[in-house]
Amino acid sequence: MVQINFAQKQVNAKIVYYGPGMSGKTTNLEIVHQRAPAPNRGDLTSISTDGDRTLFFDFMPLDLGTVAGMRTCFQLYTVPGQVYYNSTRKLVLQGVDGVVFVADSSASMVEENLESMRNLEQNLAEYGKSLANLPLIIQYNKRDLPDALPVEELNRLLNPYGAPCFEATANTGQGVFPTLKALAARVLESIHSGNRGQGSAPVGLPQTGFHPAPNLTAGAGSGAPRTLQQTGYNPMPQQPAAQQVQQPQGGRPIPMQPGMPQQPTQPGTQPGTQPRASYPEQLARTTVHAPPGGNGLQPIPMGQPIQRLPQQGQPQMHPQMQQQMLQQQQMQMQQMQQMQQMQMQQQQMQQQMQQQQMHPGTHQTGFAPVPPSMQSPGMQIQSSPGVTLAAPQPGGSLGMLRVDKGQGAPPPAAAQKPRSLPAAKPAAKPAAAKQPAAPAPAAEAPRIQPRTQPMPTPKGGKKRLVYAAVFVVVALGVGAFVAKMVLSVL
C-alpha cells in the first residue's frame, strides 16, 4: 500500500521479490545493495537461518531521490521461497505494491515455479489483490544453466498475464537492475494514475488461481510472448478496450481494511468489523478479584477472651493463628490471676507477720511461699546467701524459703515442723485461726501473761520487718521472672 506523507514529503512503496526456493531472490537484493549508489541505498537487513536461507524476509530501502518535491522510496523485500514458510510469505506480502517473480530457468524447477506462482496468487487473494491488477515483472533467472528452458516455454507456462519479463543471471548482476527499474516505473505510474496493473487478463482465464497459459498465438490479442530484452524496459502493448475482460460481479471483494485477510461477507454484515475489546476491557477481564468477605467464626461465649474479628474485605486469619492468639490471651489471663493470688498471699503474709509481732515466739522463721501453680518443671529459684530452700512438702504443701537469721539456731521444734499455711485462704482465715490460738495461750498460762501494757517492740523486730519486705520483693521478682519464662515458652 503506497504511503504518501505530505508532512514528511515522502512517498513510500513496497516491492516484493517472490519465487521458489533458491531461485535468486536474495541474490537480486544483494546485487542491488552492492551496486546501487551509496546515498540511495539503505542497510540490507536479512532474517535468515544459519545456512543463509531466508527465514522471514530480507529488507532494503532504496531512495530514488526527490521527485517533484517528494522523496520517493522503495522498500524492497524478499520472501522465503521454501514451501514450509508459506505463512511467513503471506505476512510479507501485506501491503505490496509491486511483485518481481524470480523464476528458476532450470528444467527441473518447472513444478516449483508453477507451485510458487499459484501460491502467490493465493496469498494475494487473501489481501484482495490479484496478479491481474498488480504491477508484476517476471525475471527468468539462472540463464547460464545448461538445462535452462527456452524463454518462450517459460513464458507459456508462467506468464498468462503477459507481464514484462527479463532474462537474468543474478549472481553476476546481469538483468537485476532492468528488472527493478521496470517494476519501479510501473509502480510509480500506478501511484499517480490510480490505474493499477500491467494489462488485462487473457480472455477466458479466471480472475483468481493460476492456470497454465493458453495458446496465446491464437490471436486473442491478450498478449503474445514478448520479445525479450536484456536491458531496458519495453512497456506492454495496450489492449483494445473491447477485448478487456469484464470483471465478474462480486468476483473480487474490495477490501474494507487493507492488510486484513478477507472475511466471507454475509448479507447484512460488514466485513472486517468484528468488535474488539479495548485494552482496558481486556485488562479488566484478567483482574483477579479478592474472595468475598465474611468472618465465618462461631459466636464467642461469654467469659471467653474477646477475639478480634477480621473486617470485611480483609483476609481472614488462619485458624491456627486464631487458636494461638486465644491461647496467648488465656495464658495472660491466668498469669494475671496468679499475680493477683500472689498479691493476696503477700497481704496475708504481712498480716500474719503483724500477728507474730504482736505474739512473739510463735514463729521464728520467715518464708516466701511459692504457689504450686507457679512452679514449673526445671524452675530454679536462686537462693541468696543465708537462705536455704525447703523442699515442697508432700500433700501439696507449699515449698518455702527458710531464712537463717544468724542469731542462733531456731528452735528445733520449729525447724523440724515448719508451719505451713494454705495457699489461697481468705483474709478472714488468719482472724479465724487467731481465735483457736487464743485458747492456746490460755493453756500456756504460765508462759504467757495477759498484757496490760502496750507491747514493747521486741528485740530484732525491725530486722524481721526488713527481712519480710525483702522476702516480698524477692517473691514478686521471682513471680515476674516465672511469668516471663512461661510467656517466652508459649
Next chain:
Amino acid sequence: MAMMDQKLRSERLVFYEKDVQRIDEEIDGLLELSGSRCAFLIDKDGHLVTRRGDAVQSSLESIAALVAGSFAATREMARLLGQDEFSTLFHQGERESIQISLVGERALLAMVFDQRTNLGMVRYYAVESVRRLTEILNEIDHREVAPTSGLSSDFSSSAVAALDKLF
C-alpha cells in the same frame, strides 16, 4: 466514483501536514508523561509515519520494517491460537525496552524506553494515547481521497527519469 475512492483509500495511505502535526502533538505528550525515549508510528506495511523523541542511530526504515514484520508474525500466531490478534507486544532489553501497541487497524505505535521509567507508566499512558491516535487515523481513513492525492502531475514521468539516472 465512491467505489473508486474506496479503492484508492484501500490502496494508499495519505497523511497531510495537519494530520502528522496532530499525531506529533499526541506522541509528544505521551513521551513527556511516560518518560519514554522515543516513539514511532508505523503503518502495518512497514512504512514509517512519524518519529518523535530522541534520535535513533539505526536506520529508521529497517526498524519500521522489522517492527511491522514482528507484529505481523505475532498476529498470525495469535490467530493460530484462536485470538484475533495481540494488541500489545513488549520486548525487554538490558538497557532499553520497546513496547508496540496496535493503533486502530492500520498502524503501530512503538515506544522505546529505558530505566528512567517503567513498563507500568508506559502502558498506563499509552492506553489513552492509542485511543486518541486511533480516532485521528479513523478520520484520515474516512476522508475522501483524490486520485492524484496532491501529487504533481509530472510526478510519474519525473520519477521514471530519476530511475534512469539511478540505474
